[in-house]
Every structure is written in C-alpha cells, then in structure tokens.
Amino acid sequence: MATLLHAIVEPGFFSSAPVRLAAEMGALVAIVAAVVGVFTVVRGQAFSGEALGDIGATGGASAYLAGISSVWGFVGISVLAAAAMELIGVQRARGRDIATGVVLGAGFGLAALLIYLGTLQTSTSGSTVTILFGSPFTLSPSDLPLVLGFGALVLVTLAALYRPLLLASISPELAAARGLPVRLIGVAYLMALAVAVALSAVTIGAILSTALLVGPAATALALTNRPGRALALAAMIGVAATWLGLLLAYDSYYWPPRHHGWPPSFFIVALVLIGYLAVAARRGGGRRGAR
Amino acid sequence: MxxxxxxxxxxxxxxxxxxxxxxxxxxxxxxxxxxxxxxNGAGKTTLLRVILGQQSPDQGTVTIAGGRHGAVGYVPQKFLLDPDMPLRGRDLVALGLDGHRLGLPRPSRQRRERVQAMLAAVGAERFADARVGRLSGGEQQRILIAHALISEPQLLLLDEPLANLDLRSAKEVVSLLAQIAREQRIAVLISAHEMNPLLPVMDRVVYLADGRAVSGTTDEVIRTDVLSHLYGHHVDVLRLHGRVVVVAGDIDDHHADHGVLEVD
Amino acid sequence: MAGGERAEVFSGFMVNAWVVATMVAVVGGAIGFFIVMRSSAFVAHAIPNGSFAGAAGATLVGANPLLGLAVFSLAGALGISLLGRRARHDVATALTLVFMLGLGSLFLSFRVEDAEAVYSLLFGEVLGIGSNQVWPTLALSLASLLALALLWRPLLLDSVLPGSARGSSRVRLELAFLVIVALATTMTVPVVGTALIFSLMVGPAAAARAFTVRPHVALALSVALAVVIVWIAIAWSYNTNWPIGFFVGALSASAFLIGRAWSVASRRLGGARHRAPAGELSP
Structure with missing residues (x-):
C-alpha cells in the first residue's frame, strides 16, 4: 500500500513549500472561479469570462511598466474592460457577443503596444509567453493576502446578491416584474466576473482561468438540478482538478523519457475536460444543440 | 365595495x-x-408594462391598491426556460417569495411549507422537483403562476398565458386561475387574442382595439354596437354554439384577421 | 510624414506586405459579416487563438508551422461543433479553446522559450512577409471566399432565422462555417497574428451593420472598412515602428464606435420608425 502511494505521490510533494503555496492559491481561485462560473454558464457569458481573463492577462502583464503589483494590474484592467463592455452594450444578449469582441480586440491591440514598449525598456519579450499561457504559480507568498481579499470580496458580493442574481439570470422579465434593477444586477455580476477571472489569470494563468470558470460549472450543472448543490459541486470539482493537476505536474518530473516537468495548466485543463466529457456522455444524447 | x-x-x-x-x-x-x-398589436403588452411600471404613460395614472411591489404578480409571455437551467420548479416558486432579498436564503421549515402549499394549490407537486426547463408548457405555466402568487399579491397579471398551450392545458389553466381569483380574492387580468377559452369564467372584459378600450361585463362589451363604435367601423358579433365570433364588415380591413382568428 | 518615407512604404519588400495584408483584410471582412450576423465572435476568437498551439506543436516535431496551424484550427472547428451538440455553444467553445491552449502550453514547455516567435504569432509580423507567402495566402483566400459564396444563402437564412435549417443540415452548415473560419485562420495567423485576425473579423463587420440593412451592402462595406483599416495600420506601423496589432485593434474599435454613434443618431432623428416594438422586453 505504501509503495503504491509512493508511486502515485512522488516523494517531497507535500513538504515542498512552493507546491503548498500553489495548492493553497490554486484551491482559492478554483473555488472563486467555480462559484462565479455557475452564474456565467447559466447566463451564457463564457465569452465575457474568457475575454476579461485575456485582457486582464495581456494588460496586467504590462503592469510592471507602471511598477505596480501585478494583482492590482490584472484586476484593475479587467474591471476597466468590463466597464467598457457594459457601456458598449453587453446587456442585450445579441449585442453582448459583439461588444465583448470589440473590447477584446482593442484590448489585444493595446497589449501589443504595451509589450512592445516594454521590450524597448527591458529588451526582452519574455512576458509574451506569460501572457498567453500565464505563468502558473509564480506569485510570491506576499501576494496571498491580496488574492484572499479579492476572492472574499467576490464571494461576499455573490452571496449578497444570490437570490436577485439567480432570478435575473433565470428570467430578466420575472426579475423586472418584481421591481429588481436587472441592469444593475448585471453590472455587479460582470464586475464580480472581472475580478474573479483576473484573479485566477494572475495566480494560475489565463488558460486556466477560463477552464476553471467554465469547466467545473458546466459539469456541476449537468449533474444536479439544484442551484445550491451546483455551486458546491462546481467548487469541489474545481479544487479536485487543480490539486490532481498539481500532483501530476509534480510527478511528471520523474516521468521518462526526459524527466522534464509538464506544465500544471495542461493537466488541470485536461482533467476538467475529461470530467465534463464523462458527465456529458453519461447523460446521453437526445439533447438539443443550444446556440 | x-x-x-x-x-x-x-x-x-x-x-x-x-x-x-x-x-x-x-x-x-x-x-x-x-x-x-x-x-396582436392592439396594445395589450404595452398596457401590462404600464401597469407593471416598466413603461411610464405619457398621460394618465395607474393606481394599485397596497402600493407597488409585491402587490402585483406577473406571468410573462412566451416564457421558455433554458432546459439546462439547474433549477427545480420548487426553487423558482421559492424565489417568488424572497427573490428580491439580499443575502443567502436561510432554509426554514416555514418557508418550505409555504412553497409546498403553493405548489399544491396550483397542482404542481408532481413535477416540482424536475428541472423546470424540461417541463411542458402547461407545467411551466403552473410553476410560474405559483411563483407569481406566493408573495400574496392583490393583482395577478398574465400575458397571453394560453398562447403556447394545447386546448386541454389551456382549459385547466383558465379554470385554475378563476378558482384562485375567487378563493383567494385576487384580481386576475389575463391578456388573450382569443376570448372563447375565457368566456365561461370571465367576470369582466377589457376590449382593446387600436389602443382604445371598452370595459364591462361580457354582455355589456361583446355587442355589435359597442365593438363597432370601438373599432370605428361596422363589426358583427355572432354567437355560435356558445362561442363568440367578431367579424369585420369590411373584409379588406386588417381587422378581418381578427375575425378569422376568432372563428378558428 | 516626409515625402521620401511615403514612397518607401510602397516600395521593395513592402509590396508583399501590402498584397498579403489586403487579401487578409478582404477575407476577414467577408467572414466577419457572418460572424456578426451569427453572433459567433467567441468562435472567431477561439479558433485562431487555439490554433496557435498547433504552430508550437509543429515546430516541436520539426514540421511546417503552417501545417500545425491548419490541423489545430480544423480540429478546433470540429471540437466546437461536436461539443456544441451536447452543451451550450459558448461552453463548448470555451472548453475547446482551453484544451487547445493547454496542449500549447505543454508543447512550449518542451522547448526552450522562444518568446520572439510567440510574439509574432500572437500579434503578427506583417512587415516581414516574404514573397513566398503571397501565393499560399492567395490560394487560401480564394478558397475561403468561394466557400462563403457557395454557402451565402443558407448561411444568411440560418443566421437570420436559426430555426429554419433543422437537425443534421444545421449541424453541417455550422461545421462548414467553422471550417471556413479555420481556413482563414490558417492563412492569416502567420501574417497578422491571432489577435489581429479577430479584430478584423469583428470590428469592421459590426460597424458596417450600423450603416445599412442590406446584406450585400453590409458585406461590401465590411470588406472595404477592413481593407482601409489594414492599409492605414501598415502605413502608421511602418512610420512609428509600433506594432501593427495596436493600430488594427484601435482602428477596428473606432470603426465600431463610429457605427454605434451613427445608429444612435439616426434613431434619435428617425424617431418612432426605429423604436423597438412595444412588446419587446429587452433582457
């Protein structure tokens, strides 16, 4: 038994301090992303999530130009982008797609400029890789309180707005008939999404931020028809995928032929997708292809 | 009174x-x-929006007894929930009770029992735990009525609730609504382009044409002279086997559509 | 801008850039028309972005990056189409995208970090286009345009009335469209980068829609706007040395905003004619 466990968990996994920090931060952002993600999937705003994460990552990576903490840079730029989407018209379901796209395009353009200007200053363009793939788990322990604070802010906001947000996500019409400020609720949600996505982009990378936002939530929604349970399940799936992915990435240092560490983001994304496919396949066919 | x-x-x-x-x-x-x-196009939905306070009138007033919020229950038109929405009918009814409140819902026995009683009142207990988007049109309609009624409004508005229902479900929904109006002493206003399913239970009618309205009991309003005056040209009100048919005098007129619809 | 510089922009190796970028703009503007009609900006983002991983994979095994782009963009189109039958479309797109990117991060991890190449794949290197890129780009653009022309009516009908094509034919149509996007991606990513092609597919077409309700005019306007944007971007990029992606992104967004301003203004002036029908409760 011990040898089996030893074969799965390579020695040193639990005693390594960077791994522990990664596991803590990863779990934290996985929970926040999964909880926000349930509403994202229900509201059909996966593209907004992806775009805000990308913009946060591209712009935020250039935060060092201004000499501020990257957490502030990511979150600030993502929130600004969310505000721009809102102003352009992200509320109408049909215009939302285009508004999101235009802001994302402009954001990418700006990022190209900032990176170029950054290269002029530092004569390296190493940040580009960080931008696209994120740089999982390179934050310092001193960033943990900031990440914790923003994460808590998102969760508290969602808890406070839980019922109105749920009703407005199910049917804006029913919410409006009760006199709820549907648009304001939408803005508050979009801001929470921006912070959550930027947070995961800065901690674990832009790819993972979308994967952890959409994957666990979509899987949980296929498994249960109770909103409270969907939230809890999504959070658990997110944390499980993150930890298992970290474990595999750690193990992969010992894998033949090269003894080269595979990136955690690959494992986590693959696990999230496998989980989703397993649940979707179990549920079987006969489902209409929603657009 | x-x-x-x-x-x-x-x-x-x-x-x-x-x-x-x-x-x-x-x-x-x-x-x-x-x-x-x-x-269609007579102004029914606009009128409902004015009553709900979502459209302010250019002139005139709307007064709802007991103030604005919570006093009006509303069932929107063509309501189609996403089949993937992770939500039971029971949850949607509970949101009718406290969907406007901030903070997480605290599960309480009283809340649960109220939801259960409301589900029983609309005959929705059987499918209350299924995913609400997968229910049939008539079943969704009952859940929505429960959602609207659980906050104990004095006024219940329904926008074309019969439009997507087959004849049998439509009959069931209509008699359920009439029963609710009487037993719970609620004013029920239901918009429809087809009046015949409502005739057996309708106490009063508000007839809209081109934005103008006449109201009264069915016998006072559904008459050749009254409706001709409302339309501004001659229409005939025919009664056939307990059904009412409104036929425009001039077939070229667009109200002829209306007459045809009623015959259908 | 000095006269000498202006002449230089049109000369020498720059000719290739002009020709190739113009073709890219024409195809981007044309596909963009349908992207906007079908509200599928997410797909326009996901396929180019995800196919990037293909280039990384191809260089890893020593193959032509163009081949990697083609394989990955087609695989992405197929993945979105397959997953989209079961799940919501945006969820399917997101999951396909992140999986491709996950593979990309794996491929990159095996190589010494090649930041320069990554940057040019992301944001394009339009000024370094060689003459050997002209013919493949031309062939792929013609193929994309031809496919769009063949599918013009079914695509238009399906975009306006999504219910009109049913079942398997609808799935096939969607897949065909995704494959066209993949084709265009393969040809444009090495030239202008993933970020740029997305901007070219969304901004000009969305702007064009504000000016006209006629589909042919909107298509033509979308293409024209895309071409003008690319030309201005090349000229400015050449003169300032700033990345072309910045200018394309900024100009596309500006075009969109001008379109928005135009439609708001014309609604104000037109009054009731353009008012939303009374029954519509916009969510």
Missing part, C-alpha cells in the same frame, strides 16, 4: 407619432377574473 385592486385612468402611451394606448380607463376588483382581449 372596497377600493379597486387596480385603477387605470386615461392612460395614453405614444411611441413617436403612433398612439399605442389612447385614454385607456378601467378598474379591477378583488375576486374578479378579467380578460384583456385584443388582436
């Missing part, structure tokens, strides 16, 4: 140069079942 549950006085709504509602006046009392009848 007590204060009217809803008092609509000379409401006029203008979109650009087009008058969608033109001096609409009527009252609803508690315990009464009223049909809001008119062809």
């Amino acid at each position: 007590d204060q009217p549950a809803l008092d609509v006085a000379s409401v006029t709504v203008q979109f650009g140069s087009r008058r969608v509602l033109d001096g609409v006046t009527f009252q609803l009392r508690r315990g009464e079942f009223t049909g809001l009848i008119g062809s």
Whole structure:
C-alpha cells in the first residue's frame, strides 16, 4: 500500500513549500472561479469570462511598466474592460457577443503596444509567453493576502446578491416584474466576473482561468438540478482538478523519457475536460444543440 | 365595495407619432377574473408594462391598491426556460417569495411549507422537483403562476398565458386561475387574442382595439354596437354554439384577421 | 510624414506586405459579416487563438508551422461543433479553446522559450512577409471566399432565422462555417497574428451593420472598412515602428464606435420608425 502511494505521490510533494503555496492559491481561485462560473454558464457569458481573463492577462502583464503589483494590474484592467463592455452594450444578449469582441480586440491591440514598449525598456519579450499561457504559480507568498481579499470580496458580493442574481439570470422579465434593477444586477455580476477571472489569470494563468470558470460549472450543472448543490459541486470539482493537476505536474518530473516537468495548466485543463466529457456522455444524447 | 385592486385612468402611451394606448380607463376588483382581449398589436403588452411600471404613460395614472411591489404578480409571455437551467420548479416558486432579498436564503421549515402549499394549490407537486426547463408548457405555466402568487399579491397579471398551450392545458389553466381569483380574492387580468377559452369564467372584459378600450361585463362589451363604435367601423358579433365570433364588415380591413382568428 | 518615407512604404519588400495584408483584410471582412450576423465572435476568437498551439506543436516535431496551424484550427472547428451538440455553444467553445491552449502550453514547455516567435504569432509580423507567402495566402483566400459564396444563402437564412435549417443540415452548415473560419485562420495567423485576425473579423463587420440593412451592402462595406483599416495600420506601423496589432485593434474599435454613434443618431432623428416594438422586453 505504501509503495503504491509512493508511486502515485512522488516523494517531497507535500513538504515542498512552493507546491503548498500553489495548492493553497490554486484551491482559492478554483473555488472563486467555480462559484462565479455557475452564474456565467447559466447566463451564457463564457465569452465575457474568457475575454476579461485575456485582457486582464495581456494588460496586467504590462503592469510592471507602471511598477505596480501585478494583482492590482490584472484586476484593475479587467474591471476597466468590463466597464467598457457594459457601456458598449453587453446587456442585450445579441449585442453582448459583439461588444465583448470589440473590447477584446482593442484590448489585444493595446497589449501589443504595451509589450512592445516594454521590450524597448527591458529588451526582452519574455512576458509574451506569460501572457498567453500565464505563468502558473509564480506569485510570491506576499501576494496571498491580496488574492484572499479579492476572492472574499467576490464571494461576499455573490452571496449578497444570490437570490436577485439567480432570478435575473433565470428570467430578466420575472426579475423586472418584481421591481429588481436587472441592469444593475448585471453590472455587479460582470464586475464580480472581472475580478474573479483576473484573479485566477494572475495566480494560475489565463488558460486556466477560463477552464476553471467554465469547466467545473458546466459539469456541476449537468449533474444536479439544484442551484445550491451546483455551486458546491462546481467548487469541489474545481479544487479536485487543480490539486490532481498539481500532483501530476509534480510527478511528471520523474516521468521518462526526459524527466522534464509538464506544465500544471495542461493537466488541470485536461482533467476538467475529461470530467465534463464523462458527465456529458453519461447523460446521453437526445439533447438539443443550444446556440 | 372596497377600493379597486387596480385603477387605470386615461392612460395614453405614444411611441413617436403612433398612439399605442389612447385614454385607456378601467378598474379591477378583488375576486374578479378579467380578460384583456385584443388582436396582436392592439396594445395589450404595452398596457401590462404600464401597469407593471416598466413603461411610464405619457398621460394618465395607474393606481394599485397596497402600493407597488409585491402587490402585483406577473406571468410573462412566451416564457421558455433554458432546459439546462439547474433549477427545480420548487426553487423558482421559492424565489417568488424572497427573490428580491439580499443575502443567502436561510432554509426554514416555514418557508418550505409555504412553497409546498403553493405548489399544491396550483397542482404542481408532481413535477416540482424536475428541472423546470424540461417541463411542458402547461407545467411551466403552473410553476410560474405559483411563483407569481406566493408573495400574496392583490393583482395577478398574465400575458397571453394560453398562447403556447394545447386546448386541454389551456382549459385547466383558465379554470385554475378563476378558482384562485375567487378563493383567494385576487384580481386576475389575463391578456388573450382569443376570448372563447375565457368566456365561461370571465367576470369582466377589457376590449382593446387600436389602443382604445371598452370595459364591462361580457354582455355589456361583446355587442355589435359597442365593438363597432370601438373599432370605428361596422363589426358583427355572432354567437355560435356558445362561442363568440367578431367579424369585420369590411373584409379588406386588417381587422378581418381578427375575425378569422376568432372563428378558428 | 516626409515625402521620401511615403514612397518607401510602397516600395521593395513592402509590396508583399501590402498584397498579403489586403487579401487578409478582404477575407476577414467577408467572414466577419457572418460572424456578426451569427453572433459567433467567441468562435472567431477561439479558433485562431487555439490554433496557435498547433504552430508550437509543429515546430516541436520539426514540421511546417503552417501545417500545425491548419490541423489545430480544423480540429478546433470540429471540437466546437461536436461539443456544441451536447452543451451550450459558448461552453463548448470555451472548453475547446482551453484544451487547445493547454496542449500549447505543454508543447512550449518542451522547448526552450522562444518568446520572439510567440510574439509574432500572437500579434503578427506583417512587415516581414516574404514573397513566398503571397501565393499560399492567395490560394487560401480564394478558397475561403468561394466557400462563403457557395454557402451565402443558407448561411444568411440560418443566421437570420436559426430555426429554419433543422437537425443534421444545421449541424453541417455550422461545421462548414467553422471550417471556413479555420481556413482563414490558417492563412492569416502567420501574417497578422491571432489577435489581429479577430479584430478584423469583428470590428469592421459590426460597424458596417450600423450603416445599412442590406446584406450585400453590409458585406461590401465590411470588406472595404477592413481593407482601409489594414492599409492605414501598415502605413502608421511602418512610420512609428509600433506594432501593427495596436493600430488594427484601435482602428477596428473606432470603426465600431463610429457605427454605434451613427445608429444612435439616426434613431434619435428617425424617431418612432426605429423604436423597438412595444412588446419587446429587452433582457
């Protein structure tokens, strides 16, 4: 038994301090992303999530130009982008797609400029890789309180707005008939999404931020028809995928032929997708292809 | 008689140069079942939006007994929930109770029992735990009525609730609504382009044509002279086997559509 | 801008850049028309972005990056189409995208970090286009345009009335469209980068829609706007040395905003004619 466990968990996994920090931060952002993600999937705003994460990552990576903490840079730029989407018209379901796209395009353009200007200053363009793939788990322990604070802010906001947000996500019409400020609720949600996505982009990378936002939530929604349970399940799936992915990435240092560490983001994304496919396949066919 | 549950006085709504509602006046009392009848484009939905406070009238006033929020229950038109929405009918009804409240819901026995009683009242217990988007049109309609009623409104508005229902479900929903109006002393206003399913239970009718309205009991309103005056040209009200058919005198006129619909 | 510089922009190796970028703009503007009609901006983002991983994979095994782009963009189109039958479309797109990117991060991890190449794949290197890129780009653009022309009516109908094509034919149509996007991606990513092609597919077409309700005019306007944007971007990029992606992104967004301003203004002036129908409760 011990040898089996030893074969799965390579020695040193639990005693390594960077791994522990990664596991803590990863779990934290996985929970926040999964909880926000349930509403994202229900509201059909996966593209907004992806775009805000990308913009946060591209712009935020250039935060060092201004000499501020990257957490502030990511979150600030993502929130600004969310505000721009809102102003352009992200509320109408049909215009939302285009508004999101235009802001994302402009954001990418700006990022190209900032990176170029950054290269002029530092004569390296190493940040580009960080931008696209994120740089999982390179934050310092001193960033943990900031990440914790923003994460808590998102969760508290969602808890406070839980019922109105749920009703407005199910049917804006029913919410409006009760006199709820549907648009304001939408803005508050979009801001929470921006912070959550930027947070995961800065901690674990832009790819993972979308994967952890959409994957666990979509899987949980296929498994249960109770909103409270969907939230809890999504959070658990997110944390499980993150930890298992970290474990595999750690193990992969010992894998033949090269003894080269595979990136955690690959494992986590693959696990999230496998989980989703397993649940979707179990549920079987006969489902209409929603657009 | 007590204060009217809803008092609509000379409401006029203008979109650009087009008058969608033109001096609409009527009252609803508690315990009464009223049909809001008119062809497509007559202004029914706009009138409901004015009552809900989502559209402010250019002229006139709307007074709802007992203030604005919670006093009106509303069931929107063509309601189709996403089949993937992770939500039971039970949850949607519970949101009718406290969907506007901030903070996480605290599960309580009282809340659970109220939801259960409401589900029983609309005959939705059987499918209350299924995913709400996968229910049939008639089943969704019952859940939505429960959602609207659980906050104990004095006024219940339904926008074309029968449009997507087969004949049998439509009959069931109508008699359920009539029963609710009487037993719970609620004013029910239900919009429809087809009045016949409502005739057996309708206490009063508000008939809309081109933004103008007449109201009264069915016998007072559904008459050749009254409707001809409302339409501004001659229409015939025919009664066949207990059904009412409104036929426009001039077949070229677009109201002929209306007549054909009624015959159908 | 000095006269000498202006002449230089049109000369020498720059000719290739002009020709190739113009073709990219024409195809981007044309596909963009349908992207906007079908509200599928997410797909326009996901396929180019995800196919990037293909280039990384191809260089890893020593193959032509163009081949990697083609394989990955087609695989992405197929993945979105397959997953989209079961799940919501945006969820399917997101999951396909992140999986491709996950593979990309794996491929990159095996190589010494090649930041320069990554940057040019992301944001394009339009000024370094060689003459050997002209013919493949031309062939792929013609193929994309031809496919769009063949599918013009079914695509238009399906975009306006999504219910009109049913079942398997609808799935096939969607897949065909995704494959066209993949084709265009393969040809444009090495030239202008993933970020740029997305901007070119969304901004000009969305702007064009504000000016006209006629589909042919909107298509033509979308293409024209895309071409003008690319030309201005090349000229400015050449003169300032700033990345072309910045100018394309900024100009596309500006075009969109001008379109928005135009439609708001014309609604104000037009009054009731353009008002939303009374029954519409915009969510």
